[in-house]
Amino acid sequence: MNIRMQVLQICPLAMLLTAGLHAAAPCESLASMNLSGGAITRAESVAANGLTIPAGRGGEAVSNLPAFCRVAATLKPSADSEIKMELWMPASGWNGKFEANGNGGWTGSISPATLAAGLRRGYATAMSDLGHEGGSASFALGHPEKLTDFGYRAAHEMTLASKAIIANYYGQSSKLSYWNGCSAGGRSALMEAQRYPTDFDGIIAGSPGLDWTGRALQAVWIAQASHKDDASYIPPAKFSLIHEAVLQACDAKDGVKDGVLEDPTRCGFDPKELECKGADGPSCLTSAQVETARTIYSPVLNSRTKQAIFPGFERGSEAGWATMAGPQIFGIGSDLFKFVVFQNPNWDYKTFDFDSDLERTEKAAGSVLNAADANLQKFVDHGGKLIQYHGWSDPQIAPGSSVRYYKRVLDTMGMKVQNSYRLFMVPGMAHCGGGDGTSNFDMLAALEQWKEQGKAPDQIAASRVRDGKVDRTRPLCPYPQAAKYKGTGSTDDAANFVCAAP
Numbered sequence: 237m238n239i240r241m242q243v244l245q246i247c248p249l250a251m252l253l254t255a256g257l258h259a260a261a262p263c264e265s266l267a268s269m270n271l272s273g274g275a276i277t278r279a280e281s282v283a284a285n286g287l288t289i290p291a292g293r294g295g296e297a298v299s300n301l302p303a304f305c306r307v308a309a310t311l312k313p314s315a316d317s318e319i320k321m322e323l324w325m326p327a328s329g330w331n332g333k334f335e336a337n338g339n340g341g342w343t344g345s346i347s348p349a350t351l352a353a354g355l356r357r358g359y360a361t362a363m364s365d366l367g368h369e370g371g372s373a374s375f376a377l378g379h380p381e382k383l384t385d386f387g388y389r390a391a392h393e394m395t396l397a398s399k400a401i402i403a404n405y406y407g408q409s410s411k412l413s414y415w416n417g418c419s420a421g422g423r424s425a426l427m428e429a430q431r432y433p434t435d436f437d438g439i440i441a442g443s444p445g446l447d448w449t450g451r452a453l454q455a456v457w458i459a460q461a462s463h464k465d466d467a468s469y470i471p472p473a474k475f476s477l478i479h480e481a482v483l484q485a486c487d488a489k490d491g492v493k494d495g496v497l498e499d500p501t502r503c504g505f506d507p508k509e510l511e512c513k514g515a516d517g518p519s520c521l522t523s524a525q526v527e528t529a530r531t532i533y534s535p536v537l538n539s540r541t542k543q544a545i546f547p548g549f550e551r552g553s554e555a556g557w558a559t560m561a562g563p564q565i566f567g568i569g570s571d572l573f574k575f576v577v578f579q580n581p582n583w584d585y586k587t588f589d590f591d592s593d594l595e596r597t598e599k600a601a602g603s604v605l606n607a608a609d610a611n612l613q614k615f616v617d618h619g620g621k622l623i624q625y626h627g628w629s630d631p632q633i634a635p636g637s638s639v640r641y642y643k644r645v646l647d648t649m650g651m652k653v654q655n656s657y658r659l660f661m662v663p664g665m666a667h668c669g670g671g672d673g674t675s676n677f678d679m680l681a682a683l684e685q686w687k688e689q690g691k692a693p694d695q696i697a698a699s700r701v702r703d704g705k706v707d708r709t710r711p712l713c714p715y716p717q718a719a720k721y722k723g724t725g726s727t728d729d730a731a732n733f734v735c736a737a738p
Contacts (some may be wrong), residue, residue, distance in 0.1 A: 261405050263305035263327075269404060271309060274319075274397065278308035281327065289348045296349035303327035304355055307401055311364075311393045316381040319390045321364040323398050324351045325405055331358035334402055334410035335680075336395055336436070338421015340668075341568045342386075344368035344375070357680075360402050360410060364394040373571035377579055387604035388427040391415075395428075395435045412687065416680055418442030418668040419633065422624070426607035426641075429622055433615035438683045441624040443668045447637050448572070448605035449597050450546030454536050454634065455569025456588045457546075458560045461531040463586070467524035472558050477519065478529060479554035481510055486551060491721045494708075494728075496664035496673050498718050499738065500550035500628050506530075532561060535636075539590040547636025556631025556666050566632075576601050610644040612657060621687045622657040623679055625712070627665025629672070635661065642715060658693060659715040674698035674710040695735045711735055 266279035284303040291297040304324050311319040335354040339345070344365040354361025367385030368375035376383040385393075395413070403409045415436045417425045422444025428435050445451055462469050470478075486503035487493050497503055507529035512520035521529065533551065535544035549557075560566045565585045574583045577593075577600045602608075615622065626638040642659040664673020677698040685691040695711040708728040711719050713735035725732035 261407065263307075263325075263405065266305070266307055266401060266405060269401070271311070271397065273313055274309055274311035274393075276307060276309045276401075278306065280306050282306050287348075295347055298348045298352045301352055301355060302329065305405060307405075309397055309401075311390075311397060313385070313389055313393050314381040316379055317367055317385050317389075319364055319367040319385055319393055320346065321362060321394045321397065322346050322351060323360065323362040323401055324355045325360040325402065326355060326358060329358055330360060330406065332411045333359055334398060334413040335359040335361045336391070336398065336413070336415045337361065337363040338391070338415070338417020338419075338424045339363075339366055340419045340421060341371060342373045342571060343371045343420070344386075345371075354416075359414075360398070360406075362394055362398040364390050366390045372567075373575040374581070375575075377575045377581070383576065383601075383604055388424070388431055391424045391428060392432050392435060395432070412437045414438045414440070414680065414683060414687075416440045418444075420445050422446070423448060423605075423607050425622075426624075429612055429615045429620065430607055430609040433612070433620065434618050436620060437618075438621045438687045439615075439623070440679045440683055441622065442679070443626050443630055443633055443635075444607065444624065444638065445633050446607040446641055447546060449601050450536065450606075450637065451633055452569035452572040453590075453594070453597065454546050454548075455560060455566035456573070456585050457536045457590070458532055459565035459570075459585050460588070461528050462561045464528075465524070467522060468528050470521070470525045470528055470557070470561060472562065473518065474521065474525070475554045475557045475561075478507060478510065478521070478557075479552070481505065481507075482551045482554060485509070490718070492727045497550075497552040497628065498663045499661075500552045502738075503551040505551050507533075528561070532557060537590065538594060545594070547634045547640060549631060549634050550628055550636070552664065553629045553631045553666075555671075556629070559631045559667075572601060572605075573597070608641075610641065610648040612645060612653065613649060616649070616653065616656045619687075620656060621683060623660065623683050623686070623693065624658070625660040625662060625679060627662045627667065627669075627671060627673070627675065629664050630667045632667040639715065654714070655692070660693075660696060660712045661715050661718075662698070662712055663710075663719070672700075674700045674708055674712070676701055676706075677712060697730060 263281040282304050289298040304326050307323045309321050337350045346363045351361050367382050367390045413436045415425050422441040423446050425439045425441035426446050429439050482505045485505045489502055490498035507526045510521045511526050516522050534548045536546040574581050577597050626635045628635050665671045665675040669675045677696055682693045682696050698710050698712045699706045700708040709730035711730050717735040719733040720736040722732050
C-alpha cells in the first residue's frame with residue numbers, strides 16, 4: 237500500500253528560500269498531517285544540544301546534536317502491520333538530501349546513534365523498526381504480514397513516508413535519496429534496488445545478508461558438524477591456532493607479510509596440516525576437529541545432489557568462528573527455522589535434513605527474505621548508483637555470497653553495469669567492521685561523489701585504527717582488483733599500493 241500525504245500549502249516566497257536557510261513549516265505543525273494507513277505520533281523541535289541519550293542496550297551514546305525536527309510515525313500497510321519509524325530533519329543547514337538507514341539481524345529497533353550520524357552530515361535521516369520490536373524472529377510466528385514488512389515492505393513504506401514529510405517540512409522535495417545499511421540493512425539495500433528501483437538514487441549495501449535462507453542453512457551446517465559428537469567440537473582456544481597457521485601458509489602470497497590475506501581465495505590451507513601426531517593437545521587438531529574445520533571452509537551442500545547452496549567461510553576468518561561454531565547454534569540462523577520454516581519454537585537443528593528440508597526452507601522464506609534478483613536494469617535506468625562491500629574475514633555472512641551475487645549481475649547485465657554497480661571486498665575485515673584489516677572508510681562520501689560529481693570509485697581510502705590511532709592505510713579496490721604493493725616504502729601507507737587485477 238502506498239502512503240499518500242496531504243502536503244501543506246507553501247507560500248511562493250517560502251518556495252524560493254533555499255532549504256539550507258530554514259524550514260518552510262514549523263516542526264510541530266507536522267503532527268496534523270494526514271497519513272493514509274498510518275499516523276504521526278510525534279513532531280517536536282529539538283534545540284541544539286537538546287537531546288542526550290546515554291549508551292545502553294548495545295547502542296552508542298548520543299549528544300551534541302544540532303537543532304532538528306524529530307518526527308515519529310506508525311505505518312500500517314496491512315491489517316497486521318505496525319511499522320514504527322523516526323525521521324530527523326535539520327532545522328537549518330539541510331543539505332537537500334535524504335538518507336535512509338538499515339537494521340541488523342532480526343533486530344527491530346531505531347538507533348539514535350545512526351540517525352545522529354546522518355543528521356550531523358546535514359541529511360534528513362530516517363530509520364524504522366521493520367515492523368516489530370526485539371532481536372528475535374518470534375514476531376513472525378503466525379504473522380506472515382509482519383514477515384513481509386521485515387522482508388521488504390517496511391523499508392519502502394518508511395521511504396515513501398519520509399519523502400512526503402520532508403517535502404511538507406521544507407517546502408520542497410529532497411533532491412537526492414540514499415540508502416545506507418549493513419548486514420540485514422545491506423539485504424534491505426538490495427531489496428530496494430531490486431523491488432523499488434526508483435526509491436533511491438544511491439545505495440550502500442554493506443556485508444549484505446542477501447541470501448537470508450542460505451546463511452541460516454550454513455548455521456545449521458556448521459552446528460551439525462561442530463556438535464556431531466564431542467570429538468568434533470573445536471574449543472574456541474584453537475581458533476587462533478588455525479588462524480596463525482593460515483597466515484603462516486598464505487600471508488605472503490600477496491607480496492606483503494602483514495597479517496592480512498588480500499585475497500583469501502588464493503589460499504589453499506588444509507587444516508589437516510595441524511592434525512595431531514599423537515594425543516590431543518592445545519597446539520594441534522584431532523582428526524574429527526580437522527573435518528569440522530574443513531566443513532566450515534566448505535560450501536553448504538545438498539546432501540543428495542551435492543550441489544553447492546551457500547559458500548563457506550574464507551581462510552582468515554578463524555578469529556570469529558565462535559559466531560557459528562560456538563557451543564550453541566547461531567541464533568539468527570536458527571530463528572528462521574523455529575519461527576518461519578517449521579513454526580515450532582522448540583525445533584532442534586539436529587533434525588534438519590539437507591535433502592528433504594531444503595525445498596521447504598526456500599518455499600517458506602526465500603521469496604520474502606532473499607534479495608536474489610540479479611536484474612538491476614530498472615535501478616540503472618533510474619540513474620542509480622550501488623556500492624556493495626563485504627569483509628573477506630566475515631565470520632557471520634560468508635563473503636562469497638557477495639561475490640557470487642556480483643558475478644550473477646554481471647552475467648545478467650554485462651560489464652557495462654560497472655558504470656552503476658561496484659563491489660569492494662575488504663581484506664581482513666570481519667562483519668560490517670573490525671578485524672585486522674583497514675575497516676574504516678566512508679562509503680557514503682564515495683557514493684555521493686559517484687552520483688553527484690560523476691566520479692566513479694576506482695578506489696576508496698581505508699584505514700585501520702588501533703589504540704585510538706591510525707596505524708595503517710590502504711586503498712580498497714573494486715572487485716576483482718586488489719591492492720598491490722609497489723615494492724618500496726612502508727606497507728602501512730596507502731600511497732605505496734595500486735589497485736590491480738589479479
